[in-house]
Amino acid sequence: MARLGFIGTGEITAAMVRGLAGQGHQILVSPRNAAVATALVAEVAGVAVAPNDQVVAGSDVVFLCLLARVAEEALPGLPFRAGQTIISVMVDAPLAKLRQLCAPVTDIAITIPLPPIAKGGCPLPVYPASPVVEALFGQRNPVIPLRSEAALSAHLGASALCSPILDQLLAAADWLAGFTGDRDAAETYIAAMIRGYLPARPAPGELAGALAKLSTGGGLNATLRAAMEPAKADLRRGLDGFRGRLQLAEKDGNRG
Ligand SMILES: NC(=O)c1ccc[n+]([C@@H]2O[C@H](COP(=O)([O-])OP(=O)(O)OC[C@H]3O[C@@H](n4cnc5c(N)ncnc54)[C@H](OP(=O)(O)O)[C@@H]3O)[C@@H](O)[C@H]2O)c1
Structure with a gap:
């Protein structure tokens, strides 16, 4: 069982949370989008809604699922701490920017979930290699560790296909x-x-x-x-x- 938090409760968070159902995790989601958050609480055992700062404070792994321009405003000031893991799924938010926004966290990875992750079978390119992504999603989805951030970015481009x-x-x-x-x-x-x-x-x-x-x-x-x-x-x-x-x-x- 892990304590997982999601900042930004839109389409991709909904898909990931549904994909994590049944594994016994404690999952905090932020209140926006309220309709999606409410639906996830009703559907998936272990999900609760909390403000962004409580999502961060109450989670060992925090998923960043905002639009990148929103993240620049929403993340500074949240109580990130050393020892946490950050998984970003955001386009237009390179690792150097994420390190700034989530300091003092250093364990940060970027991955590319797509809506089919809700059911499984979604390829998950990830950089750097992330034991957390593998542990949470690897059983139902092929995780693809990449050797460079450029390779991850190229996968982001290819995902637009x-x-x-x-x-x-x-x-x-x-x-x-x-x-x-x-x-x-x-x-x-x-x-x-x-x-x-x-x-x-x-x-x-x-x-x-x-x-x-x-x-x-x-x-x-x-x-x-x-x-x-x-x-x-x-x-x-x-x-x-x-x-x-x-x-x-x-x-x-x-x-x-
Ligand atoms: N959808 C995909 O297939 C996909 C795939 C890979 C990566 N991504 C990436 O994932 C990120 C999210 O995409 P998405 O499709 O899930 O977008 P989305 O459906 O628009 O979800 C973003 C959510 O962020 C919420 N939000 C806005 N400001 C916030 C704040 N200050 N605090 C907390 N939440 C806030 C929005 O709430 P409101 O609706 O209330 O404004 C919205 O529900 C993007 O960076 C995108 O590039 C998406």
Whole structure:
């Protein structure tokens, strides 16, 4: 059993707290957002609501789940103490900034939970390696310790892929429903089809292997892929657009 605190009770806190249900932890959440906090108290045993300062004072592990600009105002003055562990899930809050905001805490890690963590199976990149993240979430989610903060930042950028890919899938469902007249069935079909190619813990090379099998010359898959080839450059350009914000070097190791 651990004493866990969450500052900022929004979408990602709700998902993490639901993912921790049933493990016997004592969990304090801050009162904002009140509707989410109330729902978590009703749903998950061991959850209570407390003001930010009591969340920090009453927890051994504090999760920072605010927008970064809000954190700059909300964290200074909270009673952080040496020996605590801080886990930040915030974009735009590098470790150097977190050390300032949470002094005197030194055990600070950044991870990238996504809403599916509520059910498990969510990959959790983390830097630096965190025994706490592993202990709390590792049984149900693959934890991926990274070697540098830059690698963590690059994972943050890559995590933005979820939205455009879902958007593409929904566009395909719309197209399909235009012929079948059944939008729900179209979405179910597209989601199930894609899920079949995405096992929970894919082995290295599995995606490339699946793609190779879908590359018969003149086949529907290869034809559509060729038509969408320009989208790959758009994707790369969009990801490269994060370099300044995520403080990524101008060139990474793989690209010379
Ligand atoms: N959602 C995701 O999938 C995801 C994934 C990875 C990382 N993140 C990161 O996680 C952080 C939170 O994201 P989110 O999607 O959970 O955002 P969110 O739903 O907007 O949650 C943020 C919460 O912070 C609360 N808040 C505002 N000021 C506060 C204060 N002074 N003290 C305590 N709480 C305060 C807000 O309450 P009110 O509603 O009352 O203003 C809101 O409920 C962001 O840095 C985001 O980049 C999110």
